Amino acid sequence: MKTIQAATYPVHFYDEAYQKLTDFVTSKNYSSIFLLVDDNTLDCCYPRFMQNFATNNSMEVIQIDAGEEFKNLETCVGVWNAMTELGADRKSLLITLGGGVITDLGGFVASTFKRGIDFINIPTTLLSMVDASVGGKTGIDLGVLKNQIGLFANPEMVIVDPEYLHTLSAREIRSGTAEIIKYGLTFDIKLFNEINNNKKLDIKDLIYESVKIKNNVVLEDPTEKNIRKVLNFGHTIGHAIESYFLDSSEKESLTHGEAIAIGMVCESYLSNVILNMPMEHVTFVKNAILEIYGKIDFTSDDYSSIMEYLKHDKKNVNGEVNFVLLNDYENFQLDCRATPNEIIDSLNYYLA
Structure with a gap:
């Protein structure tokens, strides 16, 4: 399926998208790679991702709780602290593997960490594939008020792999x-x-x-x-x-x-x-x-x-x-x- 070109990034589809991801990460020579997942995507989506993504870089997995109620500043602080403790710098890359909460929150975390590091979205729900992962909106909720805190920031690329839909209810x-x-x-x-x-x-x-x-x-x-x-x-x-x-x-x-x-x-x-x-x-x-x-x-x-x-x-x-x-x-x-x-x-x- 033909790549869709957004303003500053491509949206790649299906299995060939992983080769695009591998080639891109290799060319950028990142100092470190972090993968943001939640409880569900670690169990259901991480194995497929690892089967398809090849890199010589070491990759650290950061896990957060699943659910809209965790799309908040407290969770962001936890991710920022984890990245800091694991030695992230301005040449690090954050890959988000998950639904709308992961892509929204992960993009916000990356865009504000050390005034901005690169991130890549790999949506794993239908909602995030057709909406949250594309368009450059990042953000978190303020209490239960939706998406009150955030900014516009584009990913380096988006990978849409519909095989992840088989993990959904x-x-x-x-x-x-x-x-x-x-x-x-x-x-x-x-x-x-x-x-x-x-x-x-x-x-x-x-x-x-x-x-x-x-x-x-x-x-x-x-x-x-x-x-x-x-x-x-x-x-x-x-x-x-x-x-x-x-x-x-x-x-x-x-x-x-x-x-x-x-x-x-x-x-x-x-x-x-x-x-x-x-x-x-x-x-x-x-x-x-x-x-x-x-x-x-x-x-x-x-x-x-x-x-x-x-x-x-x-x-x-x-x-x-x-x-x-x-x-x-x-x-x-x-x-x-x-x-x-x-x-x-x-x-x-x-x-x-």
């Missing part, structure tokens, strides 16, 4: 599918239709198209001043719900994709209210998403807390909540506003 595959649905609704409705019409679809077929869409958007707007905001469709309400469930002792935490799926239903409803997106299309989106994800259990009693988390969305300006909404499929509008009552109506629509 069906729930994790569904989580990553939400981001592909987002690309379908905003840029290429064929992606959404393929998912909706073919329940036995090999999702690997859609990874390449998804990465291509995201890369084209990022090339046009690398630091999210304009069109890159479209990649937040479903994420404004979705992130608020994800944070609320993460922080609640009475709720089981949602995957990122489950929360974004709710957000896409709600923000499709707002698209009808504010931009007159055809209601039959809103209904189609809701029904398709509910068929894939089921209905998440919350009630109107939870609304006030969800609305409170919305106030902290990093896209807000002057206290105003910003949405990406749809005039229709493949036709979006940036920087839209909705009243609190309209947002509550959208939650009611999801639950109805």
Whole structure:
């Protein structure tokens, strides 16, 4: 599969990507190499990685706990301390092997260690393959508030090896599918239709198209001043719900994709209210998403807390909540506003 060229780095695919990785690392003559993994990827993905990556350099493995709740400054400090104790310097390389938490946190760790060292992303979940590993966003959460601390920093390369998807549960595959649905609704409705019409679809077929869409958007707007905001469709309400469930002792935490799926239903409803997106299309989106994800259990009693988390969305300006909404499929509008009552109506629509 043809390499996708991002602004300053390539995205390589499948087995031949490892030869590209080996050649690159050999040419750069790094002083040391560090591999960042979590509990899951150490067990499930590290063996395949080691079978395919050949280097004469010694490589140190740094392991962190798995889960969104560990995507925080405390974990970063632990990784920085480990790298320091193991002799990392400005000519070191950090390779991230994992999902969105590993790629986001690992990129942030590398970009700030000694004012920046090289890093390479090897995403192992569908979510990180089609979203987190590409585009140069790095960051961590502040408490349960998503991605509040971070910076834009590009990796040296990204390796997309769909064989790692075999290590995932069906729930994790569904989580990553939400981001592909987002690309379908905003840029290429064929992606959404393929998912909706073919329940036995090999999702690997859609990874390449998804990465291509995201890369084209990022090339046009690398630091999210304009069109890159479209990649937040479903994420404004979705992130608020994800944070609320993460922080609640009475709720089981949602995957990122489950929360974004709710957000896409709600923000499709707002698209009808504010931009007159055809209601039959809103209904189609809701029904398709509910068929894939089921209905998440919350009630109107939870609304006030969800609305409170919305106030902290990093896209807000002057206290105003910003949405990406749809005039229709493949036709979006940036920087839209909705009243609190309209947002509550959208939650009611999801639950109805």
